Amino acid sequence: NAGVTQTPKFQVLKTGQSMTLQCAQDMNHEYMSWYRQDPGMGLRLIHYSVGAGITDQGEVPNGYNVSRSTTEDFPLRLLSAAPSQTSVYFCASSSSVGGYTVFGPGTRLTVL
Amino acid sequence: AQRVTQPEKLLSVFKGAPVELKCNYSYSGSPELFWYVQYSRQRLQLLLRHISRESIKGFTADLNKGETSFHLKKPFAQEEDSAMYYCALRNAGGTSYGKLTFGQGTILTVHP
Numbered sequence: 001n002a003g004v005t006q007t008p009k010f011q012v013l014k015t016g017q018s019m020t021l022q023c024a025q026d027m028n029h030e031y032m033s034w035y036r037q038d039p040g041m042g043l044r045l046i047h048y049s050v051g052a053g054i055t056d057q058g059e060v061p062n063g064y065n066v067s068r069s070t071t072e073d074f075p076l077r078l079l080s081a082a083p084s085q086t087s088v089y090f091c092a093s094s095s096s097v098g099g100y101t102v103f104g105p106g107t108r109l110t111v112l
Numbered sequence: 113a114q115r116v117t118q119p120e121k122l123l124s125v126f127k128g129a130p131v132e133l134k135c136n137y138s139y140s141g142s143p144e145l146f147w148y149v150q151y152s153r154q155r156l157q158l159l160l161r162h163i164s165r166e167s168i169k170g171f172t173a174d175l176n177k178g179e180t181s182f183h184l185k186k187p188f189a190q191e192e193d194s195a196m197y198y199c200a201l202r203n204a205g206g207t208s209y210g211k212l213t214f215g216q217g218t219i220l221t222v223h224p
Contacts, residue, residue, distance in 0.1 A: 030210075031209060031210025032210070033210055033211065033212070035212075035214075040121065040216060041216060042116075042118075042198060042214035042215055042216045042217050043156075043198065043200075043212070043214040044214070045211055045212070045213075048210050048211055049210070050209075050210060058211065090155070090156065092212075094209070094210050096209055100146065100158050100161055101146075101158075101200075101202075101210075101212055102158075103148075103155045103156040103157075104155060105154070105155045106155060
């Protein structure tokens, strides 16, 4: 099992550019989430999904879109990047069958 | 609203000394509590979950519902314990099962 994988590992964008952060899991987990990690603020939930075709907003959803067309994939789209979106982004997945949340390796994004 | 508080941003101890990382939470339902550890620039890894009541790498944590706390303890700290530690809370059921609420994190440094 590869677990949770994310691409790219690093990305630099200019203000106004758009991009998609990719996330995939091979554990057949029904729940998937995106978090951003900022110094002094811990991890904050951006969006999450309880299954294919179902998504919902988290604590800080503005400026981000998600979709979940398959169980395995949960891409995060930045529509028009802003410097405030400079952060480390973690994708995560979990199962309702007695599981805990597993995290991807993270994507370090810088918006200039 | 649920909240997790880790009052110490930084914690420094010497090797062999006891260490306690504090975590307090507020939640009206039935929560699950976790400790995650993040070594330098790596992904978050599960350290402990309260329902397991196990000891991992010498760490233990007991859920105290009266004090709404889930402090992490280790009797003899090691240099390899130096890392960022996050306390996190999850709703024990329902469609919020995939969501985690994190504390701000505590950076533990163990000096030789």
